[in-house]
Amino acid sequence: MGLNETDLHALARLLSGFGVWLSASEDGAAPQPLAGVPTAGTALASASLVLSDGRQLHIAGPAGAATPAPATPPAPPLQERRAGPDAADMRFRLLAEHSIDLIVAVDADLAIRYASPATARLLGCEPAELHGHTLAELLAHEDRAAFIARHFTRAAQRGQSVPDLFRALHRDGSTRWVEARVARLPPGNGLGDYLVTLRDADQRRRFEETLDRANTELKTLASTDALTGLANRRQFDATLHKEWYRALRDATPLGLLMIDLDRFKALNDRFGHQVGDAFLARVGRVIRDNVRRAGDLAARYGGEEFAVVLPGTAAAGAMEIGEHIRRAVAATDTSDLVPGGHPLSVSIGVAAAVALAGGGAATLVHSADSALYQAKRNGRNRVEILH
Numbered sequence: 001m002g003l004n005e006t007d008l009h010a011l012a013r014l015l016s017g018f019g020v021w022l023s024a025s026e027d028g029a030a031p032q033p034l035a036g037v038p039t040a041g042t043a044l045a046s047a048s049l050v051l052s053d054g055r056q057l058h059i060a061g062p063a064g065a066a067t068p069a070p071a072t073p074p075a076p077p078l079q080e081r082r083a084g085p086d087a088a089d090m091r092f093r094l095l096a097e098h099s100i101d102l103i104v105a106v107d108a109d110l111a112i113r114y115a116s117p118a119t120a121r122l123l124g125c126e127p128a129e130l131h132g133h134t135l136a137e138l139l140a141h142e143d144r145a146a147f148i149a150r151h152f153t154r155a156a157q158r159g160q161s162v163p164d165l166f167r168a169l170h171r172d173g174s175t176r177w178v179e180a181r182v183a184r185l186p187p188g189n190g191l192g193d194y195l196v197t198l199r200d201a202d203q204r205r206r207f208e209e210t211l212d213r214a215n216t217e218l219k220t221l222a223s224t225d226a227l228t229g230l231a232n233r234r235q236f237d238a239t240l241h242k243e244w245y246r247a248l249r250d251a252t253p254l255g256l257l258m259i260d261l262d263r264f265k266a267l268n269d270r271f272g273h274q275v276g277d278a279f280l281a282r283v284g285r286v287i288r289d290n291v292r293r294a295g296d297l298a299a300r301y302g303g304e305e306f307a308v309v310l311p312g313t314a315a316a317g318a319m320e321i322g323e324h325i326r327r328a329v330a331a332t333d334t335s336d337l338v339p340g341g342h343p344l345s346v347s348i349g350v351a352a353a354v355a356l357a358g359g360g361a362a363t364l365v366h367s368a369d370s371a372l373y374q375a376k377r378n379g380r381n382r383v384e385i386l387h
Helices: 005-016 085-097 118-123 141-151 154-158 202-223 233-250 264-271 273-289 315-330 361-377
Strands: 021-025 046-050 056-060 067-069 102-106 112-115 164-169 175-184 194-200 253-261 297-302 305-311 346-354 383-385
Touching (some): 175 202, 233 297, 233 305, 233 361, 253 264, 253 273, 253 315, 253 361, 273 297, 315 383, 361 383
Antiparallel strands (some): 021 046, 046 056, 102 112, 102 194, 164 175
């Protein structure tokens, strides 16, 4: 039957969804693509289908039938024309040799089979100098075992490789931090068993270390009394509550000393605030030097008052430590602070208890405070405990 332009446009729209494009020609003219909205009723002498593989199918009008037309096979895609072991090897080397990361291919025994030119920038040596060496030899001696355990043991290979930091050895004997990533290669690749990427992370690591030090310093400043160097009130409160709950859990005693510098107002009025601060700092140092057990905490409670938290310490032990501090303060030489020196003394209140459910650390503070005021009333320069 005859084909008109309306039919061909409808067919073109249908076939285009399947990757087939339709063009038409009249009286031997060059084929023209069918597009747009057709004019109905126009009869065509012939038409041709252009398939997605490049072949052409000629569609005749009323005078002929559809016959295949010879066509030149399409050229293979660019990537197919370049496929093959040589081309793949070339692409890898182009990428590796222009990468700022050091790329190393190693065997199962970690012997180096290839090293990229970034070796010179990262390690200070030429790639050829690494031949005959193992990957572990590129790392600082103390990091080698951890590096192998994380990336090359059977347990490590069962999981996904994640980058982590190690120290690499530079030719000049220094070390620099590198981020290491390891990928297992498929068998028969001609390159090796593992591909290792080492990225320069020295600057990043140095920055992280600087940031860590700054954060540590900030944390210390936030928990330290600037005048005495002892823990501040905030740190004291946090530690006391922590130790109270630990004592409650373990059913162990907890001791507390509340310490007050005697007649500090008169001393401050006589010598001035700067000398008064120097006396407080001196007393703080004496207390710190006499509280040396792991877990004990000496703090400036406020003004001329100090406190000492004594985990695992019953009443007798707390009294003994308090007396030791009192004697040390009384024996302190202050001649470097004021001409001829000035005698110092402290009054100390002691409390100790086994933490009980329903109680709290505040009860221990209240008990020690009451014992301190009792020491003041009884003449100062004393250690007291409530009975």
